[in-house]
Amino acid sequence: xxxxxxxxxxxxxxxxxxxxxxxxxxxxxxxxxxxxxxxxxxxxxxxxxxxxxxxxxxxxxxxxxxxxxxxxxxxxxxxxxxxxxxxxxxxxxxxxxxxxxxxxxxxxxxxxxxxxxxxxxxxxxxxxxxxxxxxxxxxxxxxxxxxxxxxxxxxxxxxxxxxxxxxxxxxxxxxxxxxxxxxxxxxxxxxxxxxxxxxxxxxxxxxxxxxxxxxxxxxxxxxxxxxxxxxxxxxxxxxxxxxxxxxxxxxxxxxxxxxxxxxxxxxxxxxxxxx
Amino acid sequence: xxxxxxxxxxxxxxxxxxxxxxxxxxxxxxxxxxxxxxxxxxxxxxxxxxxxxxxxxxxxxxxxxxxxxxxxxxxxxxxxxxxxxxxxxxxxxxxxxxxxxxxxxxxxxxxxxxxxxxxxxxxxxxxxxxxxxxxxxxxxxxxxxxxxxxxxxxxxxxxxxxxxxxxxxxxxxxxxxxxxxxxxxxxxxxxxxxxxxxxxxxxxxxxxxxxxxxxxxxxxxxxxxxxxxxxxxxxxxxxxxxxxxxxxxxxxxxxxxxxxxxxxxxxxxxxxxxxxxxxxxxxxxxxxxxxxxxxxxxxxxxxxxxxxxxxxxxxxxxxxxxxxxxxxxxxxxxxxxxxxxxxxxxxxxxxxxxxx
Numbered sequence: 001x002x003x004x005x006x007x008x009x010x011x012x013x014x015x016x017x018x019x020x021x022x023x024x025x026x027x028x029x030x031x032x033x034x035x036x037x038x039x040x041x042x043x044x045x046x047x048x049x050x051x052x053x054x055x056x057x058x059x060x061x062x063x064x065x066x067x068x069x070x071x072x073x074x075x076x077x078x079x080x081x082x083x084x085x086x087x088x089x090x091x092x093x094x095x096x097x098x099x100x101x102x103x104x105x106x107x108x109x110x111x112x113x114x115x116x117x118x119x120x121x122x123x124x125x126x127x128x129x130x131x132x133x134x135x136x137x138x139x140x141x142x143x144x145x146x147x148x149x150x151x152x153x154x155x156x157x158x159x160x161x162x163x164x165x166x167x168x169x170x171x172x173x174x175x176x177x178x179x180x181x182x183x184x185x186x187x188x189x190x191x192x193x194x195x196x197x198x199x200x201x202x203x204x205x206x207x208x209x210x211x212x213x214x215x216x217x218x219x220x221x222x223x224x225x226x227x228x229x230x231x232x233x234x235x236x237x238x239x240x241x242x243x244x245x246x247x248x249x250x251x252x253x254x255x256x257x258x259x260x261x262x263x264x265x266x267x268x269x270x271x272x273x274x275x
Numbered sequence: 276x277x278x279x280x281x282x283x284x285x286x287x288x289x290x291x292x293x294x295x296x297x298x299x300x301x302x303x304x305x306x307x308x309x310x311x312x313x314x315x316x317x318x319x320x321x322x323x324x325x326x327x328x329x330x331x332x333x334x335x336x337x338x339x340x341x342x343x344x345x346x347x348x349x350x351x352x353x354x355x356x357x358x359x360x361x362x363x364x365x366x367x368x369x370x371x372x373x374x375x376x377x378x379x380x381x382x383x384x385x386x387x388x389x390x391x392x393x394x395x396x397x398x399x400x401x402x403x404x405x406x407x408x409x410x411x412x413x414x415x416x417x418x419x420x421x422x423x424x425x426x427x428x429x430x431x432x433x434x435x436x437x438x439x440x441x442x443x444x445x446x447x448x449x450x451x452x453x454x455x456x457x458x459x460x461x462x463x464x465x466x467x468x469x470x471x472x473x474x475x476x477x478x479x480x481x482x483x484x485x486x487x488x489x490x491x492x493x494x495x496x497x498x499x500x501x502x503x504x505x506x507x508x509x510x511x512x513x514x515x516x517x518x519x520x521x522x523x524x525x526x527x528x529x530x531x532x533x534x535x536x537x538x539x540x541x542x543x544x545x546x547x548x549x550x551x552x553x554x555x556x557x558x559x560x561x562x563x564x565x566x567x568x569x570x571x572x573x574x575x576x577x578x579x580x581x582x583x584x585x586x587x588x589x590x591x592x593x594x595x596x597x598x599x600x601x602x603x604x605x606x607x608x609x610x611x612x613x614x615x616x617x618x619x620x621x622x623x624x625x626x627x628x629x630x631x
Binding site: 171173174176177178179180181182183184187191192195196 | 325327346347348349350351352353354356358360362363364373374377378421425431
């Protein structure tokens with residue numbers, strides 16, 4: 001049931017979204033590219049060369065990759081069992097669990113980061129509890145741990161959904177067949193279920209990794225000085241040093257890193273044939 | 276020797292009775308088919324034997340051992356599915372090797388056994404392929420090889436040919452039949468296709484509404500159906516209501532709407548209501564001057580050519596439609612004469628007690 005639509009109709013349907021994308025995305029990105037290659041209107045690559053010789057930038061760049069990698073791995077490790085659990089539930093309960101997975105989206109990442117300050121902080125619930133029990137308290141905030149807790153909390157739904165979709169598309173008869181042949185639950189999981197979710201896991205990885213590359217509020221509120229990420233560096237250049245050229249160059253590098261990563265992962269995992 | 280013995284198996288889903296107190300024995304080496312319409316309980320029964328559904332009551336014995344509460348993986352069975360259920364990420368070789376790896380067989384034994392069964396199903400050259408690179412028929416042969424390789428005492432087949440087109444289906448029927456007779460494996464086969472059941476089985480269990488309607492050899496079921504359901508499910512039937520009237524010489528006489536019907540003597544007492552069944556292929560058009568024990572006149576209202584046969588729909592003078600089937604003739608018969616005389620021999624009248 002596909003009816004042809006005229007040129008005018010498609011313009012009317014797609015026009016608004018195109019206008020918004022051009023004005024709200026392409027034009028600003030264009031400005032950023034322009035700014036990154038010019039200082040006071042004159043073309044130069046000085047912004048990039050000075051970044052690549054700046055120990056600050058190089059450290060922030062690696063920190064960003066490191067945190068993103070850890071956050072996305074932790075999200076997948078924590079999210080996979082959740083997806084597996086939901087996929088084994090009867091269909092009528094599944095949507096209830098999905099709503100629970102989506103709960104974190106009901107509050108902004110900023111609010112959640114503040115909430116973690118209260119929970120994880122020196123005077124926070126956990127440390128107060130540990131003290132009350134006479135146990136050793138430990139620093140969970142203004143360090144890498146705090147950033148990871150905050151970011152995985154935000155990222156887990158993005159890990160759960162692609163994996164869950166993949167699990168639900170698997171043929172239930174495969175598990176039956178393996179069971180009849182005598183395979184135990186562990187073997188069935190590691191030899192059948194898990195390998196077949198590879199496309200879902202790699203999609204979850206790309207999604208969570210790219211999302212965490214752009215983290216700003218979480219490292220700013222929950223991290224220490226050594227946990228500065230690229231977005232925080234952009235903030236630093238635009239607000240503290242008013243160096244728009246350097247800020248734009250960082251933004252361009254961030255954008256290119258995400259793009260390269262997306263291409264790489266889609267190459268490696270291919271367009272994994274669904275089971 | 277019995278491989279599987281089911282004793283009083285019932286399965287209820289709320290008020291719905293999927294299986295009603297079923298007893299069943301599968302003998303070693305036989306090809307037993309569960310035949311029935313959808314919803315008759317045949318697949319439920321198969322899944323109960325496999326251990327994927329727990330019966331509400333009753334006991335299952337495999338090789339004399341009570342396995343009612345044993346999980347699927349400890350029952351030592353093999354199973355072939357309609358959608359093949361091959362592991363898509365494993366090669367043909369690895370798929371067939373899987374049950375052997377589960378059993379922790381030695382690597383060289385695995386290689387020999389897998390090659391052996393792949394040779395039996397003529398797929399040795401495909402060992403490195405992935406399932407999606409094979410045709411449906413080839414995939415199902417891999418699935419069968421995967422069962423044969425670990426020599427389970429019983430192989431369950433759940434409509435294994437249901438996803439294949441007609442030619443492939445017949446080819447694979449032949450293949451399964453060959454494997455069964457050559458390897459002496461025991462097969463419990465589920466299908467709703469009567470021709471498939473007749474072609475393959477040593478015995479057929481005809482199921483209806485969660486009960487066994489009739490159990491017997493294909494020949495028995497076809498020529499001696501004990502119920503109207505059996506008569507209608509296997510092959511085609513003209514079903515007529517009649518009352519046993521008495522005897523005339525060798526024949527038993529029944530009175531029906533179409534008049535007197537002659538059959539061979541039965542043990543049904545005179546005066547009893549009965550159901551008369553006549554197979555369409557046993558009725559024929561009578562030439563002038565030709566006579567059979569049962570004769571009736573009517574109008575030919577419809578002729579359908581079905582390839583190997585032609586079906587005639589005759590409306591008798593008392594408004595009963597009777598279907599007859601004759602081998603098709605290359606020369607079309609004269610359609611002009613609407614008035615026909617049809618008949619069948621007394622031995623082709625099947626008489627069933629009413630309400631069975």
